[in-house]
Amino acid sequence: MRISELARHSGVPVATIKFYLREGLLPKGEATSATRAEYTGAHLRRLRLVRALVEVGDLPLSRVRAVLRVVDDPATDLHRALGTLHYAVADDPPAPEDDPGWDAARRRTDDLLAGLGWRVTDHAPDRRRLTRAVAAMAELGRPVDDGALRAYAAAAHTAAEHDVARIGPGDTREEVLEYAVLVSALMEQAMTALHRLAREDVSATRFAAPGERGERERGG
Amino acid sequence: MRISELARHSGVPVATIKFYLREGLLPKGEATSATRAEYTGAHLRRLRLVRALVEVGDLPLSRVRAVLRVVDDPATDLHRALGTLHYAVADDPPAPEDDPGWDAARRRTDDLLAGLGWRVTDHAPDRRRLTRAVAAMAELGRPVDDGALRAYAAAAHTAAEHDVARIGPGDTREEVLEYAVLVSALMEQAMTALHRLAREDVSATRFAAPGERGERERGG
DNA sequence: TAATTTTGGAGAGTAGTACTATCCAATCGA
DNA sequence: TCGATTGGATAGTACTACTCTCCAAAATTA
Known part of the structure; x- marks a missing residue:
């Protein structure tokens, strides 16, 4: 899963996901090249958890x-x-x-x-x-x-x-x-x-x- | 009671009380002159209520x-x-x-x-x-x-x-x-x-x- | 192959909240 | 009389949680 897909599936803007990555709230995806990283279902789940803790x-x-x-x-x-x-x-x-x-x-x-x-x-x-x-x-x-x-x-x-x-x-x-x-x-x-x-x-x-x-x- | 006494009794800084007055969280004291206003026990009580709602x-x-x-x-x-x-x-x-x-x-x-x-x-x-x-x-x-x-x-x-x-x-x-x-x-x-x-x-x-x-x- | 889009990474900018600080002239108290 | 206090106004600060912009490399599409 790429960052844009992570954003689509979670409803969280890419900019916010990047911010969470910087802040250490979400682990980095596995880098497959200098400009690409792969995110998994675990990332999506963690992202949803963060959003639930923050929003709800x-x-x-x-x-x-x-x-x-x-x-x-x-x-x-x-x-x-x-x-x-x-x-x-x-x-x-x-x-x-x-x-x-x-x-x-x-x-x-x-x-x-x-x-x-x-x-x-x-x-x-x-x-x-x-x-x-x-x-x-x-x-x-x-x-x-x-x-x-x-x-x-x-x-x-x-x-x-x-x-x-x-x-x-x-x-x-x-x-x-x-x-x-x-x-x-x-x-x-x-x-x-x-x-x-x-x-x-x-x-x-x-x-x-x-x-x-x-x-x-x-x-x- | 003057604003400084209100501050002393409540533990809230004068600047903050002024801010609350501006924000309409605390009613104005009764003006006795251009540079003096009188505050009552009701003001103190209201101030404490505001602080409790905010802090606690x-x-x-x-x-x-x-x-x-x-x-x-x-x-x-x-x-x-x-x-x-x-x-x-x-x-x-x-x-x-x-x-x-x-x-x-x-x-x-x-x-x-x-x-x-x-x-x-x-x-x-x-x-x-x-x-x-x-x-x-x-x-x-x-x-x-x-x-x-x-x-x-x-x-x-x-x-x-x-x-x-x-x-x-x-x-x-x-x-x-x-x-x-x-x-x-x-x-x-x-x-x-x-x-x-x-x-x-x-x-x-x-x-x-x-x-x-x-x-x-x-x-x- | 060329043009366009996407990505990671970094930095700066923004909006909202809750004060806090400074300035001023009037006026009070010693 | 004279320093301190007051009300009123304005500006500045600290913090949080984003959001925006830029960049060059890489991927995708034409």
């Missing part, structure tokens, strides 16, 4: 690059690679120093995770992400109570079990890692969308002017 | 502006304002034309939502967001099955019920709307973080090398 998953290219580095490094074993992947997909927001509100929020999230017995490392970026959200809610006068937090955690865990259950025992290392990336970036978007749609439903049911649209039989 | 909620300023327009418009009733808010927080991704995969995904998400009986409008941006994720998973060879989708929906609905339950009957229109914004932007981040942490836990439990770290008693 909304990852910046730097994060995509980090993710692909992990997927392509055969040196680390599967378990370790999966761990590293979680760090590559999420960015680590800086923690403010000297903020008592932040320290309190951090303690609460740590306690929550410890209480649930989740196997997550101390320096997982998403710990901070969660802390940041909890701290911001409190700072703006709408603190999140433990019940809501635990309900969120239970809901998230249910979804996560479905995510991991779809990995077959016969899947290769690369298949597992690629799937993990896809779930982290794309299913996350699905969850966000469903959460907001569900909120629309619940608040519509509660705040709808009487008589507006028919009653609903059953919820979620 | 990761909303672009254009979206923040749209959100605040809805919150500040007293003309629309609460129910309608809540509906509009969901559209202001989420951006509407463009739908590709002539993509059979997309049409199939769209039918699936429509069926899912209809089957659940959720009260969401046909043109909710998050419908498309969900469709996009489902279509992308299928296109990359990892289609999402209905069971997983329904599990996601159930989990999202549980979280949403907690979100809406925290609105008190005595809350003013502005309080309700501001809370809705906060939940849409910040609790969404909390859910995402928990979802990823849960996935880390589940995959650690499944893929950990034997003997690595102690066994866990109970999951989420």
Whole structure:
């Protein structure tokens, strides 16, 4: 496959493919001469993955690059690679120093995770992400109570079990890692969308002017 | 309060506050002379809200502006304002034309939502967001099955019920709307973080090398 | 064989976002 | 009185993600 065909099959402009090649987001094709290189189905697949992560998953290219580095490094074993992947997909927001509100929020999230017995490392970026959200809610006068937090955690865990259950025992290392990336970036978007749609439903049911649209039989 | 005090209390540089004033993200203070304006606690609160939406909620300023327009418009009733808010927080991704995969995904998400009986409008941006994720998973060879989708929906609905339950009957229109914004932007981040942490836990439990770290008693 | 097109490679240019810096005259506070 | 502060305006910056242009070599077509 030549670069123009790669472009045609993927819908990505040649200029962008060249840019991705320069940026190391797509491996070079095999050069057959000074002005020709051959691209394979693997290139097309990788290109589609990059586009999905960028367009659907909304990852910046730097994060995509980090993710692909992990997927392509055969040196680390599967378990370790999966761990590293979680760090590559999420960015680590800086923690403010000297903020008592932040320290309190951090303690609460740590306690929550410890209480649930989740196997997550101390320096997982998403710990901070969660802390940041909890701290911001409190700072703006709408603190999140433990019940809501635990309900969120239970809901998230249910979804996560479905995510991991779809990995077959016969899947290769690369298949597992690629799937993990896809779930982290794309299913996350699905969850966000469903959460907001569900909120629309619940608040519509509660705040709808009487008589507006028919009653609903059953919820979620 | 003068602009420098507003800056000190919020931690936001004066230059940035001026920029927000220009951009209409923060209402002007009451001018007491040609070179002095008075800012109130409401300004500080609004400034903190803007920063939280930008920093924690990761909303672009254009979206923040749209959100605040809805919150500040007293003309629309609460129910309608809540509906509009969901559209202001989420951006509407463009739908590709002539993509059979997309049409199939769209039918699936429509069926899912209809089957659940959720009260969401046909043109909710998050419908498309969900469709996009489902279509992308299928296109990359990892289609999402209905069971997983329904599990996601159930989990999202549980979280949403907690979100809406925290609105008190005595809350003013502005309080309700501001809370809705906060939940849409910040609790969404909390859910995402928990979802990823849960996935880390589940995959650690499944893929950990034997003997690595102690066994866990109970999951989420 | 000649003319046209395509390619890889490199560099510069562009559009959008979110600030940040500078300047100014008026005016406030010590 | 005089340095600091303010509102208002304009310009500049850093970053991201492309997009465009150019080139000579090679491939394709006439």
